[in-house]
Amino acid sequence: MESANITQFREGSVRGFLHRPDEPGSAGLVLTHGAGSNCRAPLIVAVAEAFCSAGLLVLRCDLPFRQNRPFGPPFPKTAAEDRAGLKDAITALRDLGCTKAFLGGHSYGGRQASILASEDPEVTDALLLMSYPLHPPKKPDQLRTDHFPRLQTPSLFLHGTKDPFGSIEEIVSALGLISAPTKLVSIDGAGHDLARGKFDL
Numbered sequence: 001m002e003s004a005n006i007t008q009f010r011e012g013s014v015r016g017f018l019h020r021p022d023e024p025g026s027a028g029l030v031l032t033h034g035a036g037s038n039c040r041a042p043l044i045v046a047v048a049e050a051f052c053s054a055g056l057l058v059l060r061c062d063l064p065f066r067q068n069r070p071f072g073p074p075f076p077k078t079a080a081e082d083r084a085g086l087k088d089a090i091t092a093l094r095d096l097g098c099t100k101a102f103l104g105g106h107s108y109g110g111r112q113a114s115i116l117a118s119e120d121p122e123v124t125d126a127l128l129l130m131s132y133p134l135h136p137p138k139k140p141d142q143l144r145t146d147h148f149p150r151l152q153t154p155s156l157f158l159h160g161t162k163d164p165f166g167s168i169e170e171i172v173s174a175l176g177l178i179s180a181p182t183k184l185v186s187i188d189g190a191g192h193d194l195a196r197g198k199f200d201l
Contacts, residue, residue, distance in 0.1 A: 005019060005021070005022070005052070006018065006019050006020075007020070009059060009061070009092075011092050012092075013064060013067075013084070013085050013088050014059070014061055014085065014088050014089045014092050015061060015062050015067055016059055016060050016061030016062055016089075017039065017048075017059075017060050017061075018058070018059050018096075019048050019049065019051075019058040019059075019060070020052070020057060021052050021053070021054075021055045021056060021057060023055055024055065024057055025055045025056065026097070026099045026100060027055070027056050027057070027098060027099075027100040027101075027102065028056055028057040028058065028093040028096065028098030028100070028101050028102070029051050029056050029057070029058045029059070029093075029101075029102045029103075030058075030059050030060075030061065030086065030089040030093055030101065030102070030103050030104065030124075031044055031047060031048050031051075031058055031059070031060040031061070031104045031105065031128075032044070032060065032061055032062070032063055032086065032089075032104070032105040032109035032112075032113070033060075033063065033066070033105070033106055033107075033108075033109050034105075034106045034107030034108045034109055034131070035073040035074055035107060035108035036073060037106070038062050038066050038070075039060040039061050039062045039066075041106070043106060043130070043193060043194055043195070044060050044106060045060070047104070047128075047130070048060045056102075057093065057096060057097075057098055059089055059092065059093050061085075061089050063082045063085055063086070063108075063109060063112070064078065064081045064082050064084070064085040065078050065081070065082055067085075073108075074108065079112060079115075082112050083115060083116040083119070086103060086105075086112060086113055086116050087116060087120070087123055090103060090123055090124060101124055101125060102124060102126045102127070102128060103116070103117065103123070103124040103126075103127055103128070104127065104128030104129070105128075105129065105130065106130040106131055106194075107130070107131045107132070107133050107165070107192065110127070110128070110129035110130055110131070110132050110133075111129075111132060111133055111144060113127055113129070114127055114129060114132070114147065114148075114151060114153075114155070115147050117151060117152075117153040118147040118148075118150040118151045118152075118153075119147075121152045121153060125153075125154075126153060126155065126156070127153050127154070127155040127156065128155075128156050128158070129155055129156065129157045129158070130157075130158045130159075130194060131158070131159060131160065131163055131165065131192050131193070131194060132157055132159065132165075132166065132171065133166070133192075134165055134166030134170055134171060134174055135165060135166060135170075136165070137164035137165060138164070140170065143174070145174050145177055148174060148177035148178050149177050149178070149179070151178050151179075151180055152179065153180055154180050154181045154182070155178065155180060155181075155182045155183075156182075156183050156185065157171060157175065157182065157183065157184045157185065158185050158187065158194065159171050159184060159185070159186055159187065160186070160187045160189070160190030160192065160193075160194055161186055161187065161188050161189060161190065162189060162190060163191055163192045164191070164192060168184075168186050171184060172184065
């Protein structure tokens with residue numbers, strides 16, 4: 001059962017849950033999931049609750065690909081639709097009164113958020129990128145960083161030291177491609193799901 005301060009949110013293409021803080025401020029966060037998950041994932045819920053406790057209005061939402069089918073990864077051809085969904089979610093957050101709107105996501109969700117920000121620098125004030133999928137496991141030559149040099153948005157990266165989608169050293173190297181301010185928080189012993197402490201954030 002959802003907490004009293006968490007309500008379902010449905011507006012246009014945006015579907016998810018809204019976390020309202022007891023003492024709301026002017027900032028909000030759109031938070032979304034990875035390729036194999038949805039907005040009910042324990043990590044996404046835990047992060048939403050943590051930011052809500054800090055006074056942010058948080059909208060955790062399902063990307064369009066997940067709305068269209070409950071299981072399975074996204075198709076590459078629908079990535080632009082997922083980014084459009086993220087932009088709609090940010091707009092919804094601003095319509096709720098947020099003068100500062102942040103965009104965050106886990107894995108695929110974070111990747112699409114960062115691509116969107118590189119395409120439209122005004123879309124968000126900052127990025128929260130959890131377990132950025134730098135490359136497919138065991139394929140370090142297939143980097144997903146083409147858009148990094150165009151990224152002008154301050155970005156916070158959370159990354160586990162045992163993530164097969166990119167080592168800490170590889171992430172540090174990739175951050176050198178970004179001209180905007182970046183910060184990396186490494187989580188010792190955590191894998192791609194950041195589950196070292198069962199999301200004790």
